[in-house]
Amino acid sequence: MKYQRSSALFREAQRYIPGGVNSPVRAFKAVGGTPVFVKEAKGAYIYDVDGNRLIDYISSWGPLILGHAFEPVLEAVIEKAKKGTSFGMPTEIETDLARLAVSMAPNIDKIRFVNSGTEACMSAIRLARGFTGKEKIIKFAGCYHGHADAFLIQAGSGAVTFGSPNSPGVTQGTANDTLLARYNDLNSVDELIAANQGEIAAVIIEPVAGNMGCIIPEEAFIQGLRERCTKAGILLIFDEVMTGFRLGRGGAQEVLGIPADIVTYGKVIGGGLPVGAFAARSEIMDHLAPEGPVYQAGTLSGNPLAMSAGLAMLTALNENPGVFDSLDKKTRYLHKGIEEILMDQEIPHQINRFGSMISVHFTEEPVVDFEGAVRGNNDTFKAYFHGMLSKGVYLPPSAFESYFLNDALSYEDIDFTLDALKQIAPKLK
Ligand code: PLP
Numbered sequence: 001m002k003y004q005r006s007s008a009l010f011r012e013a014q015r016y017i018p019g020g021v022n023s024p025v026r027a028f029k030a031v032g033g034t035p036v037f038v039k040e041a042k043g044a045y046i047y048d049v050d051g052n053r054l055i056d057y058i059s060s061w062g063p064l065i066l067g068h069a070f071e072p073v074l075e076a077v078i079e080k081a082k083k084g085t086s087f088g089m090p091t092e093i094e095t096d097l098a099r100l101a102v103s104m105a106p107n108i109d110k111i112r113f114v115n116s117g118t119e120a121c122m123s124a125i126r127l128a129r130g131f132t133g134k135e136k137i138i139k140f141a142g143c144y145h146g147h148a149d150a151f152l153i154q155a156g157s158g159a160v161t162f163g164s165p166n167s168p169g170v171t172q173g174t175a176n177d178t179l180l181a182r183y184n185d186l187n188s189v190d191e192l193i194a195a196n197q198g199e200i201a202a203v204i205i206e207p208v209a210g211n212m213g214c215i216i217p218e219e220a221f222i223q224g225l226r227e228r229c230t231k232a233g234i235l236l237i238f239d240e241v242m243t244g245f246r247l248g249r250g251g252a253q254e255v256l257g258i259p260a261d262i263v264t265y266g267k268v269i270g271g272g273l274p275v276g277a278f279a280a281r282s283e284i285m286d287h288l289a290p291e292g293p294v295y296q297a298g299t300l301s302g303n304p305l306a307m308s309a310g311l312a313m314l315t316a317l318n319e320n321p322g323v324f325d326s327l328d329k330k331t332r333y334l335h336k337g338i339e340e341i342l343m344d345q346e347i348p349h350q351i352n353r354f355g356s357m358i359s360v361h362f363t364e365e366p367v368v369d370f371e372g373a374v375r376g377n378n379d380t381f382k383a384y385f386h387g388m389l390s391k392g393v394y395l396p397p398s399a400f401e402s403y404f405l406n407d408a409l410s411y412e413d414i415d416f417t418l419d420a421l422k423q424i425a426p427k428l429k
Contacts, residue, residue, distance in 0.1 A: 001390055005049040006037040030378070030398040031385045041068035043408035046394060054394040055413050057403040062210075062242050062267035065356070066316060066323070067408025073271045076312035080304050087304070094302040097311045101269060101277065104318055105240075105250045107259040111279035112288060113302045117241035117266030118146025120276035121204065123296045124262045125150055127278070128202035128235045130294035131287050138192055138203040138234075140183045142212035142370025142400075145204055145239050145264075153178045154370065155211075183215055183369040186224045193232050202262070203229055204237040207252035210402035211242075212373040213359035214352040217256070226258050235284070241266035241276070242402070245317055247355040248324050255355070271313030273306040323407050327356035330414060331405050334358065337418040345425040347380070356405040359396075360384070362428075373400060380428050387424030393417050 013020035021027045021035065028035045037049045044067055046054045059065065066073075080093075098111050114120050125137055125148075139145065141154040152167040153175055166175070179196060181188040183205075193200065203225065209215040229236040238260035243252040245268040253260055262284060266276040279285070289295045300306075317323060335353045338360060342349045350361045361367045362380040381399040388395050393416075396403060 001052045001392070002050050003034045003036065003048075003052075007034045009037045009049060010034055025396075025398055025401065028397050030400075031382045033386060033389075035397075036389075036394070043067040043069070044406060044410070044413050052392065054389070054392055055409070055417060056394050057405065057417075058394060058396055059404040059406040060267075060272060061401075062246065062404045063270060063272045063313075064406050065246055065268050065327070065404070066313070067406045070271070070313070070316070070408075072312040072316055073309050076308040077273070077305050080308040083304075085303075085305055086300060088299060091302070091304050091307070093304060093307040093311060097269075097307050097314065100311065100314050100318060101245075101265070102279070104245065104314065105263065105279070106253050107281065108263055108279035109282040110285035111265075111277050112285070112296065113307070114276040114278070114296075114298055115274045115300055115303075115306075116146065116276045117239075117264065118148055118276070119298070120241065120264040120266055120278045121145040121151065121237075121239055122148035124237050124264050124278040125202060125204065126296065127280070127284065127287060127294050128237060128262060130292070131284050132201040132233065132235060134199055134201040136177050136179055136196055136200045138179045138181050138189065138200060140181050140205055140209070140370075142183060142215070142373060143204075143206045143209055143239070144211035145206075146241075149174045150178050151204075154180050182371075183209060183212075184218050184221045185369065186221055186228070189225060189228060193228060193234070200232065200234050202235040202237050204239055206242065207238045207240065207256055207258070207260075208243050208247065208354045208357060210357050210359075210404075212370050212400050213361050213367060213376070214354060214357045214402040215368060215373065216352055216354050218368070219256075222256055222258050229261070235261040237262045237264065239264045242357065242404075245269055245314060246357070246404070249318065249321055268313060268317075269310050270306055271309035271311075273303075273309040274300075275306045275310050324355065327405055327407055330407075330409060330411070331356045331358050333411065334405070334414050334417065337414065338421060341418065341421050341425050342428075345429060347425065347428050348377075357402045358405070359399075359402050361399065383428050384424070387427060388417075388420055391420030391423065393420050 145151040149170045179192045240251045244265040262280040348364045362377040
């Protein structure tokens with residue numbers, strides 16, 4: 001494959017945009033080479049500026065669960081745009097999306113829309129602090145909750161890919177209020193709760209972690225976390241920015257059978273436009289301004305184009321709940337296929353999968369936390385990534401990310417992917 005035009009565009013972008021990108025992982029620094037510049041996309045495919053067709057396993061990092069340029073979303077946005085793009089005044093469609101989201105996800109009565117997952121998590125923490133009157137939070141190493149200061153402590157995703165899980169610019173005071181536990185390790189949580197009695201407002205967690213590769217919560221861990229939070233009067237925040245409306249109609253709360261106190265959303269809920277949201281029982285949500293004292297606002301929050309994309313997306317999922325099963329089956333098929341090829345070639349690996357989230361870690365040991373994810377062989381990962389790309393398969397350009405399958409992907413596309421892997425696997429040894 002040729003990447004001449006992408007290379008030229010990247011060089012030009014670097015002159016005006018730091019690192020040439022508006023979000024670090026896009027720069028390919030972890031894997032080397034030239035980022036692919038997209039021309040257009042449809043269904044399961046991306047077409048780049050050099051005329052290459054790529055099968056896409058990222059789906060814009062999650063939102064496009066039904067594939068690129070999904071017609072109902074496109075139509076809704078185009079129609080809406082003709083009537084004005086932003087008003088800074090209430091519109092009916094905000095309530096329509098809120099009603100639908102609340103009807104699909106369990107344990108939430110009210111929802112507030114923002115513009116990104118970062119904003120959703122940042123606001124959820126403020127709400128938890130305002131509600132409980134406590135200041136500290138617990139987060140888990142390798143979990144990523146966006147780029148707000150409080151979360152850039154041992155953060156996953158791009159933060160760890162680029163070697164700055166603790167970012168310069170975050171004050172010591174902020175860092176002191178974020179306590180760090182280990183994923184799938186209740187002892188680490190118990191120690192923090194015991195040492196900070198009566199001071200912890202919330203525990204925030206990715207209920208299925210997708211920002212250190214895909215990491216699955218052990219049942220006893222997530223159940224134990226719920227019990228401990230309830231007992232200690234700590235709010236449990238599920239960051240469902242990735243998992244919400246992806247793992248099932250009701251997201252991870254429903255699939256795991258664990259209720260959270262506050263839930264954050266992003267990605268799928270915006271159908272590919274910039275939307276985040278946070279939601280909880282009325283008792284908690286009514287602490288938000290203008291009803292309550294906890295301040296939170298946004299010029300473009302509830303933007304009509306974004307709401308229409310989200311409404312079209314959630315409506316499509318709500319009316320066709322079989323889509324989650326379909327995605328699950330496709331991802332299982334991919335999982336089994338990759339497993340067979342890597343086993344056949346005797347390449348040490350772990351495949352973690354939950355629903356339509358999956359990742360391949362090149363290590364002998366099971367990967368259940370951040371330390372496990374870091375142990376993966378990055379040289380093998382790079383060869384795997386570039387090998388697959390050279391065959392027209394676009395995987396996340398970092399070992400610390402999950403794939404997000406979309407339902408436009410056909411079994412033929414997956415077979416093509418597995419065939420590509422068969423061809424490149426001998427070079428991964
Ligand atoms: N929370 C999780 C679990 C995420 O995966 C992400 C982004 O990938 C965020 C929060 C931040 O969302 P955004 O990038 O929309 O700010």
